[in-house]
Amino acid sequence: MVQTVHVIDVESGNLQSLTNALHFLGYNVQLVRSHTELVTSEVERLILPGVGNYGHFVDNLFSRGFETPIRQYIASGKPLMGICVGLQAMFAGSEESPASSGFKQLDMHLSKFNDAEKPVPEIGWNSVFADKLFFGLDPLKRYYFVHSFAAILDPSGKQEQVLKSQGWEFAKAKYGTETFIAAMCKDNIFATQFHPEKSGKAGLQVIENFLKQDRNIPLPEYTQEQIKCLQNDYSNYGLTRRIIACLDVRTNDQGDLVVTKGDQYDVREKTDGKDVRNLGKPVQLAQKYYEQGADEVTFLNITSFRDCPLRDTPMLEVLRQAAKTVFVPLTVGGGIKDIVDTDGTKVPALEVASLYFKSGADKVSIGTDAVLAAEKYYAMGGKGDGTSPIETISKAYGAQAVVISVDPKRVYVNSPADTKNKTFQSKFPDTEGRTWCWNQCTIKGGRESRDMGVYELIKACEALGAGEILLNCIDKDGSNSGYDLELIDQAKSACSIPVIASSGAGTPAHFEEAFTKTKADACLGAGLFHRGDYTVYDVKEYLLEHGLKVRMDKE
Ligand code: 1PR
Numbered sequence: 001m002v003q004t005v006h007v008i009d010v011e012s013g014n015l016q017s018l019t020n021a022l023h024f025l026g027y028n029v030q031l032v033r034s035h036t037e038l039v040t041s042e043v044e045r046l047i048l049p050g051v052g053n054y055g056h057f058v059d060n061l062f063s064r065g066f067e068t069p070i071r072q073y074i075a076s077g078k079p080l081m082g083i084c085v086g087l088q089a090m091f092a093g094s095e096e097s098p099a100s101s102g103f104k105q106l107d108m109h110l111s112k113f114n115d116a117e118k119p120v121p122e123i124g125w126n127s128v129f130a131d132k133l134f135f136g137l138d139p140l141k142r143y144y145f146v147h148s149f150a151a152i153l154d155p156s157g158k159q160e161q162v163l164k165s166q167g168w169e170f171a172k173a174k175y176g177t178e179t180f181i182a183a184m185c186k187d188n189i190f191a192t193q194f195h196p197e198k199s200g201k202a203g204l205q206v207i208e209n210f211l212k213q214d215r216n217i218p219l220p221e222y223t224q225e226q227i228k229c230l231q232n233d234y235s236n237y238g239l240t241r242r243i244i245a246c247l248d249v250r251t252n253d254q255g256d257l258v259v260t261k262g263d264q265y266d267v268r269e270k271t272d273g274k275d276v277r278n279l280g281k282p283v284q285l286a287q288k289y290y291e292q293g294a295d296e297v298t299f300l301n302i303t304s305f306r307d308c309p310l311r312d313t314p315m316l317e318v319l320r321q322a323a324k325t326v327f328v329p330l331t332v333g334g335g336i337k338d339i340v341d342t343d344g345t346k347v348p349a350l351e352v353a354s355l356y357f358k359s360g361a362d363k364v365s366i367g368t369d370a371v372l373a374a375e376k377y378y379a380m381g382g383k384g385d386g387t388s389p390i391e392t393i394s395k396a397y398g399a400q401a402v403v404i405s406v407d408p409k410r411v412y413v414n415s416p417a418d419t420k421n422k423t424f425q426s427k428f429p430d431t432e433g434r435t436w437c438w439n440q441c442t443i444k445g446g447r448e449s450r451d452m453g454v455y456e457l458i459k460a461c462e463a464l465g466a467g468e469i470l471l472n473c474i475d476k477d478g479s480n481s482g483y484d485l486e487l488i489d490q491a492k493s494a495c496s497i498p499v500i501a502s503s504g505a506g507t508p509a510h511f512e513e514a515f516t517k518t519k520a521d522a523c524l525g526a527g528l529f530h531r532g533d534y535t536v537y538d539v540k541e542y543l544l545e546h547g548l549k550v551r552m553d554k555e
């Protein structure tokens with residue numbers, strides 16, 4: 001029986017999660033960092049994972065001398081699995097990096113999704129389909145995709161026929177109107193565009209089937225009712241409605257790291273002692289929400305401005321522990337910026353982010369520094385200089401790894417001429433009867449307001465390379481009164497990257513409202529889950545009852 005899995009590590013993305021998934025399944029992991037370590041006779045199962053930029057990945061792989069040993073390994077007939085850009089590397093090339101070439105196992109190029117009809121990157125849970133599926137892929141399960149480029153199949157079907165005649169089998173997925181290769185296999189090669197190590201139980205099952213080489217697994221027997229519930233209706237470009245549980249983390253006055261929750265960002269109790277509200281331990285809560293079916297978990301270090309030696313940052317350990325058992329995407333925010341460590345060493349934001357990625361994070365979220373970067377972007381006439389954390393992290397890890405956390409407050413004005421920022425007319429006038437308003441960005445967790453609107457911030461951050469927006473709202477935070485739908489509309493009108501609605505969820509109906517009345521790509525909740533008012537599963541059941549597709553796995 002195979003006990004050790006070799007994983008190629010060219011420092012691309014979150015290998016920790018894959019390693020954790022393999023450990024969870026009971027395998028040893030041997031990371032292969034140099035081509036000399038890839039000795040075919042000693043390897044039984046090889047995994048080629050990759051995230052980020054296609055050219056960065058394949059060029060790195062080839063310049064490190066991996067091309068020949070990987071080809072030799074493939075020729076040996078032993079099983080190889082590619083993941084995400086690891087799948088893409090099997091193709092001839094990609095529109096993302098026209099000067100770079102892959103392994104050319106398939107004579108086809110990858111191209112970018114059409115962002116005129118849908119948010120790009122595709123971030124979320126999609127389903128796969130084929131006449132005959134392999135390695136236990138299940139058309140009623142959902143898998144986590146995060147990518148802008150894909151092997152998009154031409155609608156005539158000719159290309160697919162040619163590749164099939166060469167022995168390739170495909171599982172396809174549909175994003176918007178575009179159909180692409182979600183997984184493929186031929187002889188000893190198997191590859192997935194989605195991240196099985198981030199796809200909950202369904203994904204772990206696929207990895208296990210590959211490792212055991214269980215290729216032909218019968219599908220579970222579903223009842224008609226289950227089929228109706230679970231099958232993709234493609235009403236949301238093919239993606240389920242994503243529900244994210246958020247943990248605001250800080251040290252309390254007793255020195256314990258706790259999950260807390262504020263009202264309009266004030267996290268202290270209203271009672272005499274004014275202690276920091278303590279709602280539980282971060283790792284345990286993350287695990288609980290994963291088991292309840294959360295599609296992602298976000299950790300925000302809300303006192304990131306405090307000094308602490310970088311390597312001892314408690315959030316690193318939180319991530320390390322959480323990533324061992326939580327197999328959905330993890331985002332971490334707070335303090336992602338160029339820093340001067342307590343010993344005086346300058347540490348660039350890219351290095352700070354790398355530490356988080358190595359600890360198990362899939363995305364980092366940038367708050368304060370995003371506003372400062374956007375200010376610089378406009379000061380330079382609408383361009384970046386390549387040095388902002390958004391640019392450096394996005395270049396190395398891909399746009400999908402960079403989330404912008406926005407902390408806005410609504411400001412009413414007499415007329416649009418009163419501000420340089422984009423205004424809109426609200427249905428809810430202020431106490432003076434004014435309807436014109438804008439959403440003002442703040443930094444340092446709402447402590448300082450800047451002359452920058454949410455619309456302007458998002459436009460600049462998308463141009464600098466951000467892949468997703470986490471849209472908080474200080475006015476609504478902890479209010480349980482529903483999301484600020486007008487804010488979401490304004491944010492969506494500024495960009496084509498996905499927007500996560502946040503702040504104000506108090507009931508499952510608030511999630512439904514955000515999904516049906518705005519184009520929110522995901523909804524995040526905190527207080528309602530921490531207080532135990534509702535579980536993530538409750539929210540999903542409600543959405544399902546109201547005709548919205550969700551991923552229904554309880555882990
Ligand atoms: O500025 O890059 O160091 O990042 C700091 C991060 O910490 C930012 O993402 C910022 O949003 C966050 N943050 C700072 N102070 C607070 C605070 O609450 N005092 N939390 C804070 C932001 C908002 C959400 C909350 C939703 C949903 N909290 O995380 O979970 O509002 O709450 P609800 O569902 O209970 O209404 P940087």
